[in-house]
Amino acid sequence: MKILTWNINSVRLRINLLLRLMEEEQPDIVCLQETKTPDEHFPLEAVTKAGYAHTHIHGMKSYNGVAVLSKVPFKTQEIWHRCGKEDCRHVAVHVDTPAFAEPLQIHCLYIPAGGDEPDPEVNDKFAHKLDFVDEMARWFADQYTPDQPLVALGDFNIAPLENDVWSHKQLLKVVSHTPVEVEKLKEMQNSLDWQDAIRHFIPPEDKAYTWWSYRNRDWRKSDRGRRLDHIWLTKPVMPFLTHHKICIDTRDWSQPSDHVPVLARLDLQLQ
DNA sequence: ATGGTAGGTACCCTA
Numbered sequence: 089m090k091i092l093t094w095n096i097n098s099v100r101l102r103i104n105l106l107l108r109l110m111e112e113e114q115p116d117i118v119c120l121q122e123t124k125t126p127d128e129h130f131p132l133e134a135v136t137k138a139g140y141a142h143t144h145i146h147g148m149k150s151y152n153g154v155a156v157l158s159k160v161p162f163k164t165q166e167i168w169h170r171c172g173k174e175d176c177r178h179v180a181v182h183v184d185t186p187a188f189a190e191p192l193q194i195h196c197l198y199i200p201a202g203g204d205e206p207d208p209e210v211n212d213k214f215a216h217k218l219d220f221v222d223e224m225a226r227w228f229a230d231q232y233t234p235d236q237p238l239v240a241l242g243d244f245n246i247a248p249l250e251n252d253v254w255s256h257k258q259l260l261k262v263v264s265h266t267p268v269e270v271e272k273l274k275e276m277q278n279s280l281d282w283q284d285a286i287r288h289f290i291p292p293e294d295k296a297y298t299w300w301s302y303r304n305r306d307w308r309k310s311d312r313g314r315r316l317d318h319i320w321l322t323k324p325v326m327p328f329l330t331h332h333k334i335c336i337d338t339r340d341w342s343q344p345s346d347h348v349p350v351l352a353r354l355d356l357q358l359q
Numbered sequence: 360a361t362g363g364t365a366g367g368t369a370c371c372c373t374a
Contacts, residue, residue, distance in 0.1 A: 097374080098366055122374085124367065150367050151374095201374055213373085245374095302364040302374090346365075346374080 089185070089354045090115040091194065092335075093317055095243040095299075095347035099123040099155070103131045105341055109349060110138050113335065116159045116358060117183070121198035121243040123153030130155065144181050152176040154196050154242070158183070160358040163191045168227075171219050187328060187356040188237040197224070197242035206266045214263060217245070221272040228279040234322055240282060241319040243347060246273045249287070251295045252315035264314055282320040285352045289332045298334055299347045307339060319352045328354040 092115035096102050099120060110118065118140065123130065125147045132143060140157040144165040147153030153176045156165075164182040169175075177198040182191035200220050203213030232238060246269045250256040259265040276282075290296045297313025304310045321329060331353035338348050 101366070122366095150372080203373085303362080305363085343365095 089117070089356055089358050090351060091117045091119070091239065091241070091319070091354065092349050092351045093119045093121070093196070093241040093243075093319060094349035095121040095198070095317060095345060097122045097124070097345040097347065099153075100125050100129065100131060101343065102345060103134055105338065105344070107134060107138055108341070109335070109338065110140070113333075113349070113351060115351060117181075117194065118155075118157040119194070119196035119241055120155040120157070121153070121196070123147045123155050124150060125153060144179055146176050146179045148174075148176045152198055154179050154198050156181050156194065156196050170223055171216060173216075177220070184359040185356050186359065188324065190236065192325070192356075193232075193236070193238045195238065195240040195242075197240060197244065199224075199242070199244045199246065201245045202263045202269070204263060206261060206263045206268070217263075218268065218272055221246075221269070221276050225272070225276040225279045228276070232280055234281040235324060236280075236322060237324045238280065238322045239319065239325065241317075241350075241352075243316055244273065244318045245316050246270060247314040247316055248273050248277075249292055249315075251292055252297070254295070254297070254312040254314070259314075264316060277320070280322050283323060283326050285319040285321050285329055286315075286332050286334070286350060288326070288329060296334065298350055300339060302346050317347055317350045319350055321352075325354065328356045330355045 142158040145155040168178040202217035205211040208215035298317040300307040335349040
């Protein structure tokens with residue numbers, strides 16, 4: 089089973105990039121963030137034709153929007169609303185696999201970016217981001233136990249480790265890498281003893297990024313990246329984790345997303 | 360210290 093997450097930054101604009109990605113990587117399950125479209129305008133036909141007959145989409149006009157596109161059917165599909173808002177940031181699906189006594193849960197998340205000013209007193213967007221991560225931490229701990237098979241993935245908009253950003257020192261006061269966000273994300277990670285699937289393969293001494301700003305003239309040359317996109321697994325899923333890939337080459341495709349897809353391979357069968 | 364780019368929508372918001 090290959091599972092992929094991608095902040096696509098408009099699924100309507102980049103449907104052809106998505107189809108190319110599906111063709112090249114052949115993921116079984118694709119989780120998207122920032123689809124930026126109401127469900128009635130989601131390019132479902134193209135996705136279905138590409139072999140992804142099972143879809144769970146939850147979008148809105150202009151902002152946010154998450155989706156799960158799958159080759160295999162879902163047992164359950166859920167929409168969750170966070171912080172009293174209806175802003176399309178969390179969907180979940182359950183899929184059947186003989187590896188576990190219960191269905192594997194996949195939670196697709198788009199954590200708020202948080203605006204520019206890292207002060208919740210003056211910046212509502214940053215306050216919302218902190219509240220969102222707080223709520224996720226409490227909710228995971230209340231809802232599930234660490235011995236259940238779960239995946240949480242998506243654009244978390246936080247780069248937790250020093251080598252998840254191009255300069256730890258220079259980004260300490262930049263939203264996405266401030267100590268308060270990193271601390272909250274760690275609490276969320278502790279909620280179900282989540283394991284970082286990508287850092288399972290890439291040691292913390294090595295740089296790893298999944299996002300490069302559009303504002304750099306030459307993103308590869310300046311390489312001022314951040315690792316904002318994550319795949320987390322609960323411990324029961326970890327023995328099945330065999331490969332990962334950060335699909336960095338997509339950043340050079342024409343009209344790229346500023347995020348690149350992140351892929352994990354789990355050695356388990358789907359039904 | 361500043362401004363650089365991109366997408367969606369409607370002339371400004373969010374990233």
